[in-house]
Amino acid sequence: MNPILNELNPVQQQAAQIKDGPILILAGAGSGKTKTLTHRIAYLIKHHNIPARNILAVTFTNKAAEEMQTRINRILPQSNSLAWMGTFHSICVKILRRELNKTNLGFTSNFTIFDDQDQLSIIKKILKELSLDPPKINPRAVRAFIENAKNEAQTADEMEKFSRGEFQKIANQIYHLYEKYLKSQNGLDFDDLLIKTVALFNLYPEILKKYQNIFCYILVDEYQDTNQIQYQLIKLLARQHLNLCAIGDDSQSIYQFRGADFRNILNFEKDYPNVQVIKLEQNYRSTKNILKAAQDIIEKNLHRTDKTLWTQNPKGAPITLAGLEDEQEEALFIISEIKSLRQTGVKPSDCVVLYRTHAQSRAIEEQLIKTNLGYKIIGGVSFYQRSEIKDILAYVKLLANPHSRISLERIAGKPPRGIGAQTLIKGGKKLNDFLKLMENIRLISREKKPAEIIDLVARRTGYKDWLLENSPEAESRWENIKELKTVAQEYDNLADFLEKTALHQPTDQIEDEAEKIHLMTFHNVKGLEYPIVFMVGMEEGLFPHSRSLLEPQELEEERRLCYVGITRAKKRLYLTHAQSRRFFGSFQSNPASRFLDELPNDILDII
């Protein structure tokens, strides 16, 4: 048999072998989804002789894309021609960089990417101009308004008719101004990357045609998490060849809050007639008990497609359910369990602690530090959001793009050089001197590589000295900048380096340090698996989150999130809740989560 196929079960083989036409793979948790996908790509290349460059595989995280690439390299070590593989956002950036100059969409190919903090500062700036200061209008709420609109592919003009009430009217007014500002800065936010690509394809059919011809075979991972724009994008690209393979699981749709619409996966068969549907229902990951727990939870949702996961794995240990005094006891319980598991050969890196909100990590961290156990928080305050990193990147961005107002404003006063808000508006000698300095550095940096430029800019602008003299944690901050230099060493030019930092979120860099326990949110753990899983803070108001309690739809999303958490576990699952815990400084007691009541009693071990 073909060596690419012999690791697959019959259904997986079928999914890998189909060459043409639309395919929908409904892949339950732990059913070998990534394996099937990678082997399918390998089979297309090796067996059907499809050039790798004609294959597009879209994922939701950079990590998933990298994982896929590594696995394909393992199956086809000799093939070095790469398929197009990446997140929706990174693929769109590639296309926009190539094509925008040929269009009159109002942006050029060297656009800058604005992250969520940039968005917020733009909105605050606009609020100030309108004299609507933050107490009156919450900038974050405005950002949410704009994001929601963009996720639904609604322009500010189109939103006009949907905007009811004072807040929405003002928010939409800001949306208009925000778009104007972005355009004046040649800037695109995350959503724009997708929106402008779709606009490009709609307005320039010859460009669309070009990419339709490049992407003869398209695979989309986590199809249940696509939003309206992503749906449109794929539809445009796949229209010509119809060789679209969508993979997903509606039970694991957890991003509706940012516009994902799992009806996209439910409607796939209507959108693409003659689709071949393949169901992967055998779970290779978890014990029977864990799977039973997951199944019992998800069955409480009214909106779902019926499917049954099964496994040949053993029944395994019962699910441990523990009620603790407070969040510190909860942390101590986890630690003592991990310690005793270690006696049986479990490594700390086999364990993951999952929580609903980042804020919950602190209590666990504190106890882990006390007991000298190594840990690694995935997500949370990202490396790229640390102020010293953002400062240095702002300097570097300013070198790459002298017009980047937002970068200039960030670093004009770091270190202090007598340039404040007033000078930035009215100009003056001090500002001119600074701009001259930057111009000088720019000239010198032309010949240099990104890592050297970071060093150059940190020294010449006096940033390094200022940081070392004034910051209490100067050393660790400078260490972070050195870390950034290490990242930069992988790049030959500034543009590529900046691209990476703009799109790469911290979730993407999980190092496999064997001695460290991983801590992360339920959202971050999607797509991963661990032998031992701790789900903490299983309390009403926390999980399900209080903000989800009013809307049945949102409650169902919480339940799917719970399902995702449970199905990460291979061998053992712990669920814990605390009688009371600190919220915003004061104590609050929450009843145990309703999800715990939904578990079958006969597989529980209650402490």
Place this chain on the structure above:
DNA sequence: AAAGAATGGCTTTTT
């Protein structure tokens, strides 16, 4: 204009 001190607002989840 900058640095330090005090106040108030708030936290769901993320590419």
Place this chain on the structure above:
DNA sequence: GCCATTCTTT
């Protein structure tokens, strides 16, 4: 309890 913004002093 923490953060970001605002107020006060230098």
